[in-house]
């Protein structure tokens with residue numbers, strides 16, 4: 001250590017800064033004018049300063065040396081050539097307490113500017129770190145556990161990397177800062193770190209939500225105060241685990257169970273509904289005949305309405321049955337061009353009613369797929385119908401296709417210029433009975449999804465504020 005070790009040429013000021021953050025020793029970087037331009041985490045830890053206490057302040061804040069940095073540098077060089085023992089300086093910590101420690105200085109040029117790198121060695125301390133301190137170091141750097149430690153004044157003296165990520169903040173900018181400063185503008189009850197823990201408020205396995213600017217987290221939290229041997233509170237800590245992923249997994253299982261149950265109920269009741277309907281329908285048709293023969297026009301109209309309504313119940317029940325136990329899929333090679341030639345007239349006739357344009361861009365270009373003719377028709381009609389219903393009075397329904405990036409699937413893309421699907425319902429649209437329409441059944445998309453899954457495909461939705469595209473992905477030949 002008697003020789004200052006030399007770095008290679010460091011290209012830019014940014015490089016110098018990154019370099020000092022990787023060092024295990026406390027380092028501060030100052031410019032020629034003697035003002036501090038960078039400090040690393042170790043320095044903050046050893047000295048108790050927050051980064052802002054030091055940046056752009058004179059080096060004298062921490063090194064009360066009566067002279068310029070150049071003089072200090074030359075003095076160190078001179079002493080090092082004279083003796084083998086390291087040069088020592090006096091430094092001052094956050095609380096004004098002065099200590100001496102071995103120091104090393106280095107001059108570095110970056111982008112035409114000279115910088116002084118000043119290394120403060122805390123050899124004694126580092127070597128004697130006990131197991132407990134090493135565990136804390138591990139916890140803070142190398143695990144997914146979130147940890148914050150407060151001192152008695154509610155200054156954050158320790159923060160693990162995972163914890164900082166959750167705050168959406170850089171560790172360097174949190175260490176040794178007061179919680180009021182870190183959470184400035186956030187009311188006490190919404191803060192991730194609370195001062196009340198210092199007063200003895202304890203948390204044990206408490207689930208909480210926390211959102212930073214970009215993400216929402218679910219956490220399981222433990223917090224408690226820490227006492228010294230006389231029982232005086234000297235600080236507090238909070239430990240937490242991010243369980244966001246676990247939760248969404250749980251919700252998925254719950255949802256699948258719910259769907260399976262709906263399926264069972266549907267299968268059990270659908271047939272029971274359909275059989276009596278068949279006989280009611282039969283008798284109504286007889287009535288219709290007699291009413292029209294005997295010129296009972298009013299009765300005839302009522303009967304017609306009843307028949308229409310029965311047909312509605314019938315198609316609802318069919319969707320129900322399909323959802324619970326689709327009829328055996330008839331696999332065959334299907335030419336999607338033929339499928340669309342057959343369904344376009346149906347889609348167009350509905351579109352015309354609403355003054356909507358239908359653009360079919362893939363005429364004659366669609367590949368062959370393995371699937372079930374009738375079921376595929378049902379899927380495309382359903383999704384086109386949703387698009388038309390979403391647009392209301394005018395708009396364009398566009399049907400095109402593309403080959404998926406992975407190359408093994410083709411996608412039919414059905415795009416509408418409707419209002420789009422709000423983010424908060426997009427997860428639910430495939431749930432049976434989920435509908436936002438007064439006359440809706442909420443079965444259309446759940447049936448589509450079941451059919452496409454059974455065919456080895458997948459349905460994706462993209463909706464960005466305006467307009468919606470359903471991508472129906474299918475393996476193709």
Ligand SMILES: Nc1ncnc2c1ncn2[C@@H]1O[C@H](COP(=O)(O)OP(=O)(O)O)[C@@H](O)[C@H]1O
Nearest residue numbers: 386387390429435436437440441442443444445
């Ligand atoms: N193209 C679309 N644009 C906007 N919302 C849509 C679109 N397609 C489906 N949705 C939403 O999804 C819900 C469920 O659709 P679906 O399962 O077909 O049932 P239904 O059409 O009977 O409501 C609709 O009520 C609607 O809120």
Ligand SMILES: [Mg+2]
Nearest residue numbers: 382386444445
């Ligand atoms: Mg629908």
